[in-house]
Amino acid sequence: MLPQCRKHALTAAERYGIWGGMSETERARLGRRHTQRLAR
Numbered sequence: 001m002l003p004q005c006r007k008h009a010l011t012a013a014e015r016y017g018i019w020g021g022m023s024e025t026e027r028a029r030l031g032r033r034h035t036q037r038l039a040r
Helices: 002-012 024-039
Strands: none
Touching: 002 024
16 A cells, blocks of 8 residues: 555645655655656
8 A cells, every 4th residue: 555655645746744654855855856867
């Protein structure tokens, strides 16, 4: 269930709370890395 929860949080850009075992800060950091890779 954890992977599905995390995937939802990253896909839906959930801004608040703990989702998939990741904090708001962790999700934001991971999202920035993903965006940077796409820009290359």
